[in-house]
Amino acid sequence: MKIVVDAMGSDDHPGPDVAGAVQAAREFGDTIILVGDKAKIEAELADQNTTRLPLEIVHASDAITMEDKPSQIVKNKPESSMHVGLSLVKNGQADAFVSAGNTGAILAVAMLRQSGLGRIPGIKRPALGVIFPTKYRPMLIDNGANADCRPEYLLQFGLMGSMYVERVLNIEKPRVALISNGEEEGKGNDLIKETIPLLASSGLNYLGNIEPKEFMNGAADVGVTDGFTGNLIMKTAESVASYMSTLIRDELMANPISILGGLLTRSAFKRVRGHLDPDEVGGAPLLGVDGVVIVAHGRSNAYAIKQAIGQARRMVENQVVEAITSGIASER
Amino acid sequence: MKIVVDAMGSDDHPGPDVAGAVQAAREFGDTIILVGDKAKIEAELADQNTTRLPLEIVHASDAITMEDKPSQIVKNKPESSMHVGLSLVKNGQADAFVSAGNTGAILAVAMLRQSGLGRIPGIKRPALGVIFPTKYRPMLIDNGANADCRPEYLLQFGLMGSMYVERVLNIEKPRVALISNGEEEGKGNDLIKETIPLLASSGLNYLGNIEPKEFMNGAADVGVTDGFTGNLIMKTAESVASYMSTLIRDELMANPISILGGLLTRSAFKRVRGHLDPDEVGGAPLLGVDGVVIVAHGRSNAYAIKQAIGQARRMVENQVVEAITSGIASER
Numbered sequence: 197m198k199i200v201v202d203a204m205g206s207d208d209h210p211g212p213d214v215a216g217a218v219q220a221a222r223e224f225g226d227t228i229i230l231v232g233d234k235a236k237i238e239a240e241l242a243d244q245n246t247t248r249l250p251l252e253i254v255h256a257s258d259a260i261t262m263e264d265k266p267s268q269i270v271k272n273k274p275e276s277s278m279h280v281g282l283s284l285v286k287n288g289q290a291d292a293f294v295s296a297g298n299t300g301a302i303l304a305v306a307m308l309r310q311s312g313l314g315r316i317p318g319i320k321r322p323a324l325g326v327i328f329p330t331k332y333r334p335m336l337i338d339n340g341a342n343a344d345c346r347p348e349y350l351l352q353f354g355l356m357g358s359m360y361v362e363r364v365l366n367i368e369k370p371r372v373a374l375i376s377n378g379e380e381e382g383k384g385n386d387l388i389k390e391t392i393p394l395l396a397s398s399g400l401n402y403l404g405n406i407e408p409k410e411f412m413n414g415a416a417d418v419g420v421t422d423g424f425t426g427n428l429i430m431k432t433a434e435s436v437a438s439y440m441s442t443l444i445r446d447e448l449m450a451n452p453i454s455i456l457g458g459l460l461t462r463s464a465f466k467r468v469r470g471h472l473d474p475d476e477v478g479g480a481p482l483l484g485v486d487g488v489v490i491v492a493h494g495r496s497n498a499y500a501i502k503q504a505i506g507q508a509r510r511m512v513e514n515q516v517v518e519a520i521t522s523g524i525a526s527e528r
Numbered sequence: 529m530k531i532v533v534d535a536m537g538s539d540d541h542p543g544p545d546v547a548g549a550v551q552a553a554r555e556f557g558d559t560i561i562l563v564g565d566k567a568k569i570e571a572e573l574a575d576q577n578t579t580r581l582p583l584e585i586v587h588a589s590d591a592i593t594m595e596d597k598p599s600q601i602v603k604n605k606p607e608s609s610m611h612v613g614l615s616l617v618k619n620g621q622a623d624a625f626v627s628a629g630n631t632g633a634i635l636a637v638a639m640l641r642q643s644g645l646g647r648i649p650g651i652k653r654p655a656l657g658v659i660f661p662t663k664y665r666p667m668l669i670d671n672g673a674n675a676d677c678r679p680e681y682l683l684q685f686g687l688m689g690s691m692y693v694e695r696v697l698n699i700e701k702p703r704v705a706l707i708s709n710g711e712e713e714g715k716g717n718d719l720i721k722e723t724i725p726l727l728a729s730s731g732l733n734y735l736g737n738i739e740p741k742e743f744m745n746g747a748a749d750v751g752v753t754d755g756f757t758g759n760l761i762m763k764t765a766e767s768v769a770s771y772m773s774t775l776i777r778d779e780l781m782a783n784p785i786s787i788l789g790g791l792l793t794r795s796a797f798k799r800v801r802g803h804l805d806p807d808e809v810g811g812a813p814l815l816g817v818d819g820v821v822i823v824a825h826g827r828s829n830a831y832a833i834k835q836a837i838g839q840a841r842r843m844v845e846n847q848v849v850e851a852i853t854s855g856i857a858s859e860r
Contacts, residue, residue: 343716377672377675377760385675385756386676408760413771424709424716424717424720428740428757429764431741433768434741435740436768437772440769443803443804448796451796453795460789461789462789464786464790465779467779468772468776
């Protein structure tokens with residue numbers, strides 16, 4: 197298996213991207229193709245022990261930044277690491293693409309028919325699935341690829357999420373639910389209400405509407421939502437977790453007794469952070485494009501990049517793209 | 529001032545509702561009119577020291593439950609405590625209405641033209657404003673009254689939220705922002721994009737789009753959103769806070785050292801909970817109806833009910849309804 201890693205992706209690129217690729221090559225034994233500024237990648241590799249590791253470099257003369265607008269990238273930066281990397285997958289020279297770069301740009305480039313992967317036939321809109329970092333690891337889909345959705349898109353998000361979870365996380369007949377502001381009939385906005393009958397007659401293991409609390413506590417394996425709402429749910433969850441951590445740290449520092457208590461509870465808090473750590477999860481699969489694409493967090497460290505690569509290889513191994521392709525074909 | 533309290537509102541009614549009313553009568557000196565099953569209210573009052581407190585009882589023969597559908601309540605339960613209580617405000621016999629009952633039902637009954645309050649002239653949709661329980665206490669509006677919104681509604685939510693915050697929380701020229709999945713131009717769904725020019729030319733102190741993190745950290749005083757998204761943001765925030773608390777408690781119990789540490793950090797955690805306590809905030813004002821209505825949490829205790837009553841009296845004192853009425857009139 198060959199996996200392309202965008203060396204110019206993360207906020208601190210190419211350090212974490214290259215180091216994560218080295219870890220993955222060592223742990224998984226797959227060939228990792230680092231795409232980006234060759235000189236910079238080589239400089240990073242020089243700091244690592246790469247003896248006999250299956251690492252390749254493909255030069256890309258340009259890089260996409262977080263400031264680049266997705267609408268302009270496609271034309272303005274045809275030599276970016278994303279363009280070059282995704283075209284390797286497109287041309288069959290690699291099996292998967294991993295990037296911690298600008299999500300909008302990855303989407304835009306992946307959707308190109310020429311240099312990108314394009315959509316799986318029948319898929320209306322690709323979607324970002326993200327694993328919610330609670331104990332139950334449910335998938336929220338869409339996490340921001342589509343701000344405005346139609347009921348048919350949400351139906352397909354449910355289908356794609358279900359196939360991913362079934363094949364990559366080994367959950368049989370994944371339970372699919374719509375994320376809504378209430379479980380009762382009549383709750384939800386128009387989009388939710390129009391999606392309910394589509395999911396109910398889809399053949400998926402559809403449970404109905406659930407609220408964020410039930411979703412987080414494992415009531416469903418796949419939570420379906422439009423990308424605007426989904427992205428705000430994820431961002432709210434991250435913000436509250438971070439706000440609470442800061443609050444706890446500040447209060448623990450407030451007096452000598454709690455400082456001592458804080459020292460004694462340090463390992464417990466480390467475990468708490470471990471439970472909630474998005475790095476453990478890896479990245480977000482971009483489902484519905486015709487190839488394996490994993491979008492990692494911009495602030496990924498080497499470990500998170502390695503995890504994202506691991507996720508990409510499980511998607512390849514378990515033929516998620518093939519499953520979605522035949523699943524959608526049979527729906528039509 | 530006379531404030532009506534729905535004695536049949538909270539999940540554990542009438543206990544917390546009556547006890548909160550007694551606390552409020554004692555602390556504020558305002559007359560509290562308890563509306564509901566007279567015998568049950570009197571039984572609760574018998575347990576309290578109510579000597580010389582300005583408390584009145586108005587009997588209502590019916591009560592609305594969480595299971596009642598708002599669409600059916602209006603016709604089926606015309607003698608409910610909500611109908612009776614709101615009509616007291618409508619008829620000028622009281623100045624405000626506080627309930628910890630079914631939010632959808634409060635909305636539906638408050639909107640009735642005959643027995644309810646109806647809308648302030650010019651207001652398209654009333655909205656629930658909720659104070660986000662972080663240090664900065666920003667207001668999120670709408671928190672669930674309107675699942676589907678149009679740009680003009682969001683504009684009015686901004687206007688109403690701004691007036692509430694200015695008058696009740698004494699914040700001059702409140703900073704108003706749209707809650708979105710990114711701050712950059714081009715982010716947001718169609719609703720957000722169409723609302724931006726309306727807010728930008730509104731005369732409000734409009735900042736642009738902000739993400740949940742910035743909102744929670746005090747970047748705006750009023751965060752404007754549709755009710756579906758707003759409700760999911762609030763529910764996600766509550767769920768994550770509760771999930772983290774459980775996780776921390778479980779991990780602290782995992783070994784003797786951390787149990788000891790947990791004891792030493794108990795006061796720090798109590799302060800953390802205090803910071804995040806929605807009970808401190810009181811309830812959510814229902815803005816845009818022609819009268820003061822505060823919706824408290826269903827699981828309110830006596831203290832939360834008292835706080836909600838305090839919020840109602842500040843809304844009356846600071847003439848928020850009058851300000852919205854003249855503000856909207858000048859916009860037209």
